[in-house]
Amino acid sequence: MPKGAQVTMRVVLDTEFSEERFAAARAQGGRLHYIAAATALPVADTLVDASLRAAWPLNVPGFHRVILDDAVTLDLLVGALDAVLPQLSARVDAFHLHTAVTPPLARTLARLAVQGATLHARAPDEALVWALTAAGFACRLGSAAGSVLAEDFAPDIIAVYRSRKPQVAPPEPVRRAVIIGAGVAGSSAAHRLCARGWQVTLIERHAQPAQEASGNLAGIFMPLLSKDDNIPTRLSRAAYLFALREWRRMGGAGKVFMGDDCGVLQLARDAKHAKIQQDVLAQWAYPQEYARWADAQEASALIGAATPHGGWLFAQGGWARPSSLCEAMLAACGERLQRLFCNEAQELQRVGDEWQVHGPDGAILAAAPTVILASGASAGNIAQAAELPLSRLRGQVTHLPVDPAAPAAAVPATPAAEVLPATIAPAVSVPRASPAPRPPVLPLVVCREAYVTPPSGGIVCAGATYDNDDDPALRASSQLENLTRLAEIIPGEEVAALAHSAPLAGRVGFRCAAPDRLPLAGALPDYLNSGRIEFLPEVPRHAGLHCLLGYASRGLIWAPLMAELLVSQLEHTPPPLEAALVDALDPGRFLLKQRRREQ
Template identity: 40%
Template sequence: MAAQPLVPARLAFAEDGTPWSDTFGDVYHSTDGGLGQAHHVFLAGNGLPQRWRGRERFVVLETGFGLGLNFLATWASWRDDPERCGRLHFVSCELHPFGTDDLARLHRRWPQFAELSAALRAQWPVLAPGLHRLHLDGERITLTLYLGDAREGLAQLVARADAFYLDGFSPARNPELWSPQLCRQLAHLAAPGATLATWSVAGAVRRNLHDAGFELAKAAGFGGKRQMLRGRLPGAAGTAPQPAGGTPDAAPRRHALIVGAGLAGCALAERLAARGWRVELIDAAAGPARGASGNLAGVLRPLPSVDDNRMSRLTRAGTLYGWRHIARLRAAGESVKAAACGVLHLAHDAPQAAKMRAVVERLGLPVQHLRYLTADEASALAGWPVPIGGWWFGDSGWVHPPSLCAANLARHGDRVRPHFGRKLGALQRDENGWCALDEQGTKIAGAAVLVLAIGTAVRDFVAARLLPIGSARGQVSLLPAEPGSAPRVVVCRGGYVSPEVDGQHCTGATFDIDDEDAAPRLRDHADNLARLDAMLPGITAGLAPADVGGRVGFRPTSPDRLPMVGALPAASAAATATPLAAIPRQPDAWVLSGYGARGLVWSEIAAELLASTLDGDPLPLERDLCEALDPARFLLRPPRSRATG
């Protein structure tokens, strides 16, 4: 079943002016001062900033984000510490998040955090269920927010926390956030030597934490509270669930060999380089994005469903993270040709229109992210009469993939060494790691870690029984266009058409399985024009297939339409009851593939997922979604379910 729609917090105040929750009948922080409580209880209670000193990475996990005050105080303390850790991860859960306007009003109470709070609000996510990853302060601060019930969120996290901030509402008002189950989840997520702190010393809280394995001690409380609670999990062995394939010992091995310089490979090169890795990037073409990633314009938007299934959640996560990534690249001075002009997804017929309305009502997402439009409303936005209504994604749009690839490679260019015009002939592994050879047997490059992001060509190096990658030929058509001509937004209905980009509309695309014809075909242009005319009746008048240009790309597909992101399997079969983590893997070999027609949707979130896995960071997606992307998942399914379609 779909997660329940989020109910945002309603701004309210107690009689003394302390922020108040009507839902829980409790204050958001001590009436003696929220900032003092943050420093005394949560920072000092966890031995911070001392404990993060000398560390490359430190992870804080909080059970209630609320106003974000604990986060801002921790961020500011980290900034003020000359001996701070290299990177600080802050992971937090919030069932009833505030909107940006309410946060701005609340944050004015702490003008000393004006710069930090403004940066936080600038990236504040769409209030949609699930994990949201925000990179701040030059990516030295990473905030991973789970919007939804903390009990569900903690069960889905893949992380190892060094310190816990237990800051839910009063156990009497919100007992679920202090339950035995939740306390066990905290212990499961603890890194070696993990500590906790909370203002609550309630007997049930102490009992539940003790039963979960924490050693506890009371300490002097803050303000009017006489006592607070500190804890430590002795002998914590880092038992938090890890992605299948394990996490490498990253420190001495932060050197990757990436094969493929399309959307997948360039995105990963940037994500690893941002973490300080050195990257060798190999591609047979003379530059990046010369294959399936070379289209004039592609669509970056989600695909909702009434049950908010894995495809729905993954496309939403990929879309939201992708647009935030583009904004970060632009803020860093890189040029990405893209526009969040909105995407109109028209229904095929009246029954589907009714289903689309039901999806919008069921998910209850913010209207700027998803709403239903009538035919008249859709026509007004498109600038052309359309036959039926459909979904409107107001924060989505089109992206020019080659410019995104170029920006990703330029962002940390000193750490990415390209090897263009070098066709891979063979891969070898020895005690030093992986080595890539060209077709003459000459070494191209080597590194400790190998990542195959080579599109359909992965089939030349990995057996189909290990990685059931298919190929889908896609042809797009390019139509002459005047600036401002219709459609003014992206329109989809069995295909897509972009607004005017560089004097052209990009429309398509065909999707032909195992068709290896690399030349554009007139019949495919005719098919694209027919789909376009069905979307926007009459817009192709006077155009013949011979009048349009286009290009062909070959997209790697997977049997279940989800990408393959993770460690490369070493076994060709496994019993259906085998845990994914128990399936043997090729040493230090990873894969990014199976993106199909959604390369833009998957590429950035998949790169962040794999880079986080390789470097040992908390993961940006829920555990069930990580498992849904594991390349070994097909080994656990009957052969009939592996047919690519």
């Protein structure tokens, strides 16, 4: 199949994962979206297919999207069937049923089925036939001979869904899009759209990608944990694990882009917090590769200093340079991507079925049926996004040279292909009678109220502040805040001395954050044409206008999954997340809350 060619996609739902059935469906060729439920995932080592084994997710609850290639996507829904299926949104062509069916479950299957969808179920059961028939399936006894289920279903029930209401298939999208902003949000969106065969124009006001909030030397990737497994926790788990899979599929951190999955140690604040951390791990019994407890002795050994408490160890976490990751993603887009850098989008106008993007002088920069705002807090400068409740939060990162006596020109060391923003101030050597204090050189990322990274290019990064002002300049007070917190995390005289001896060096960036600290991913709400609203589907939208915003401090892990979610919405394919999480990310949620308060 030629790269980017559009073919009909088959969507298959299996209520019990089987590698054999999946392989048989995959062997039929074409574009396949295979969805399988499982109360627990098989161990990766038991899988025969090497590509599947390499991409296999950890056995943690939730939806797991595994992209095996441009034609085959596997979604694994981990949890009880009656919990995960109601959260699924899909248009299913074929069902493989391996469980007893209650009337509510049968109605869920009917909701997911397209007109004429087929269903195979195990040996005849009167209650099963009754439930399926009541839900709209025409059932008969038969043989699955000739199907991928022949060895599993004999005899079996074969059913065909006949909808009582007309079904309207979603329109085929025109696969042309303009993305505004080339940070991790926009670059990830371009990467996923081009992989699906879209023609993408990427508009960026700087000469290089990732020059705003994505411009730090190092970003941290790690999940959130909580005792109640709340929405931010579930979302970060899905996003973190999807990002890891996608980065490995690209070639991996430290290979295709600068970074290292060296691990992240999140230290406990005190004894009470340490107890909470241990209770969370005991309650959820995560795989060791995902999260485990490191006691005080192990934690002290890892950081090279005595610490009274242990912490969560995320063995697959680490750091990455966002600008390097963005370049890798954009390079993978190939000829489907047009870069319009050194151009600033200031206005959008709807003309016919397309959006026109205008620059400062009114000239049309680009036009397409779909426009995606991915420019962080500056997206509010576009009239259609001005009402979104986004905050601009200042963050200052401190750069500490491993060798304080290194010439200023060598700090920081960066690849020739990367251009760092002017807000990065080089360290200045200061003559001293005694050796200058050195920053800790760690084998992994360590965090608590702040974070510190292993060195990269001779630089250790520590930070970052949260400030409610617009000052772009480096401040001594912000650096003191960073280094004071660093000394609390990594105790010792030399680290403590950095607060008053390290030259002012680092970078200032501005995060884009929503009031609930969750991203915005989806169709942009139309604030000017909204009346009474009670539910999210009733929120009016700007046709063809979407956003990927509000990533705050977690852009590295949010970006890949949010891009995948948005692409699934544009292509009318199954989303990679359960419905509750998709709703929690909907950009229309704030307008809905506002209208509810007004009623």
